[in-house]
Amino acid sequence: MPFPRGKKPSAAGGTKTSKVGVTTSENQEEGSQVKRSSSPPHGAPKKRTAFIDITNAHKVQISLPIKKKAAGKKAAKKAAAVSTKNQANLTKSSSLSSEGTTSEREKTDTEEDEKSEDSKAEASSPVEELADAAPPAVRDVPAYLRKQHIPKEFDIDSENSEDSYMCPEYAKDIFDYLKRREDKFVLCDYMPKQPSLNPEMRAILIDWLVEVQENFELYHETLYLAVKLTDHFLERFPIHREMLQLVGSTAMLLASKFEERSPPCVDDFLYICDDAYKREELIAMEANILQTLSFDINVPIPYRFLRRYAKCVSAGMDTLTLARYFCEMSLMEMDLVLERGSLLASACLLMALVTKDLGGWTPCLQFHSGYTPSDLAPVVWKLHAMLLAPPDDKLRAVRNKYSHKVFFEVASLPLVDVDVLEKALAPRCDASPSHLHLEPRIE
Known part of the structure; x- marks a missing residue:
């Protein structure tokens, strides 16, 4: 039975007044949903949309940046034409002072050049202007901003391409970021x-x-x-x-x-x-x-990594629950507090896979976690020693919780044999082929 939520009795027919003198009912204090009036309160600002009022959209003139750029380009060309005209006038003045006359042909040529420049400025398209304004060479994208190539056999997110809540486009980027963030914690x-x-x-x-x-x-x-x-x-x-x-x-x-x-x-x-x-x-x-904690409480936890890595092998709910049991038991061990969440989650999943006889650490798990079986070995042996120790009567909450049918009674499963665990942790010659492009382990 859940603990009852704490409630204070209210006087019959009365209301409770807070320190600031605002009268609220008992239900409002407990956070119940109250239907709000559609009319705004006295003195409240009028409701408006995030950008503009759609009903007044016809009154709003929106100037596009591309038009501004085109106008700026045209103004620059006109300024160049005026400068050319002024230079021609100076030449003409000097010509008049030396020869005392000017030719109508030079005047006609100058006017024709000015008209030609104006017509070119009006005829140029925005696309051409943007192409002219583009830098001569595109800069190289930094390594940390490049999209990591994921081999097809290790792509575990494409099946959720239609589910925006799963963030399939950058799910791996999120967990790579969380793994890098572990350095801080x-x-x-x-x-x-x-x-x-x-x-x-x-x-x-x-x-x-x-x-x-x-x-x-x-x-x-x-x-x-x-x-x-x-x-x-x-x-x-x-x-x-x-x-x-x-x-x-x-x-x-x-x-x-x-x-x-x-x-x-x-x-x-x-x-x-x-x-x-x-x-x-x-x-x-x-x-x-x-x-x-400097208000920084978004600490990477092993449970998130555990669910992510279990997806790499399409682990069933019973296997994931067994790994969760190992991981939750580790919360009480001071020796395992020092381990990174991603490393602890990987070790718990490996123990669950070996216990269920579902194989060992696969190349897909190695690709997404960045850990090899040799990296997991120290933590796996700590987990094995923890589970092998006699249970403490004072610490029964986790064992009782995972002994229930809802959790597949995983706490009652026999512990995996040491020889089987050693075989699963042994390095394999085909565990890290050259095409995996494994991430470097973050120390």
Whole structure:
């Protein structure tokens, strides 16, 4: 059962007045949708379109840039013609002073040249003028702006060419950007900076956040982002152990505002903390986290990479769920906090593929992730040791969650054998042919 949203009882037949003196109803305070009147409020600006009022379009004169360029070209040619005329007049004056006469032929030639220049300026088309104005040589496009060539056998986005929400034209560019952005969010072991905390306390907090995500029915992206925000804040700001739950719940609130369509309100998070903190404290912690992180909370999370890489092998929902189970279990391990999200997602997917006997790391996965099996080996062995360790009775949220039928009961699957895992991690001679054009690994 989800936690009930926090609501304050209202007086019968009355309304609640805020600090600024505005009277709002209980439903408005809880964020319910209210039908608005079509008439604008008193003093509000009139409604207008983004560009121009279509009803007055016939009154608006729009000057196109190409016409301005053409006019500028014509003016320049006329100026050149006038300059030629002035030069001719000077020549004529000097001729009159020396010879005392001028020929009608020179005057006629000058007038004909002026008319010829005007007629050429009027007859030239805008296309020709733009062609004349083009630079003599086109600059080379920088390497980082060039469209990367994707071999046909590794093209996983063309099947969504009709779905604009999938962004098939630049989906790979987006994930390449997220992978480069990971350089900014590499974590270190910050526990020595936290004298009042230890890895066990952090694991208990993450276990509790998993329960919050499940009971509030939040997206998995919200959970992963909340954990990342918590880690980055703790890396920079030492806190006391009594404030650890406040940091975690506030990070979940921030992640909900970033990821959710309808995020829980502040009262909901105060309720799940059993009213251990005041509203002012949570809001102050929210401002503290944002300022500490310089308001840059778009942290690349492993869950996004996991879904992307699973598409490379057309993994089924059961295989993806198993990889998600491995990835979610890693959130509580301090040793795996230091790993990049893309690398951790790749290692979890490889373990899921081997567990399901669906093969190992394919060339398509290597092309899109940029990782080879040898790159994944250290993280895979950490994951294997984590899953092989006896479960802690205090940390049961993830195992209980993925033991449900909704998640295909993947938590009850046997762990893959070490020999099979070693064979999958062994380098292959055909794993990286020369035509793959693999991206360099970002250290």
